[in-house]
Amino acid sequence: AQSVTQPDIHITVSEGASLELRCNYSYGATPYLFWYVQSPGQGLQLLLKYFSGDTLVQGIKGFEAEFKRSQSSFNLRKPSVHWSDAAEYFCAVGARAAGNKLTFGGGTRVLVKP
C-alpha cells in the first residue's frame, strides 16, 4: 500500500527566508506525486505535480519540488517566503495500480514571521 510521511508538523520561517518542506513516500513503482496548499478555512489547491520526466518541477506561487527516487522523497521548496505563504501544505501520492486514489500526508503547517 502507498503511504506518505511529512516529518515536520510545524515550521516557522521569517519572511524573505527560504523554505523547504519534506515529504517521503512509500510505493514500489513510480508514483504520481503532488503538493497541495490549504489556506485557513479553505479547500486544497494544487501547487505542483510530478508524473515523469524532469525531476525538478515548477509550480504556482514560486514553488518547486524535486523528485529523488533513491531517497523516496519529493521535497517542496521556495527561495523567498511571503507572508501570504502561511498555510498548511500537504504532500500526496497516487498510483494507477491503486485505482487512481490519492493518499495524503499529515500536513505541515507553515507560520511566517514578519
Added chain:
Amino acid sequence: NAGVTQTPKFQVLKTGQSMTLQCAQDMNHEYMSWYRQDPGMGLRLIHYSVGAGITDQGEVPNGYNVSRSTTEDFPLRLLSAAPSQTSVYFCASRGDRGHLTGELFFGEGSRLTVL
C-alpha cells in the same frame, strides 16, 4: 466559476442523528470523492465515484453511504452520527476521466460536530 460546491458549511448533530452533506460540481467531471480531514492525519478517502451509478469505498468508509445518480452530484450520508465522525469533510472532483493526470478540485469543506 462555481467549481465544487459543498453544503452546509457547518453542522452540529446529536449522536444517532442522520444527515446528508451535499456536493455538486459544474465541470462535468466523471470522478468525485469525499475526504475527511482530522488534525495530524491529513485527508483520508471515504468514498469515491468514477461516474454516474458507480461508487466504491475508500480508506475509511464505515458509517458513511454515498450514491451517484447524476454526473454533477455526489451526496455523503451519515445514517447514525457518532462523535468519532466529528471532522471537516471535503468533496473533490477530477477531470481527465478520473486519471491522476487530472487536477483534483476541492470544495471549501463542511465542518461537522457530533455531540
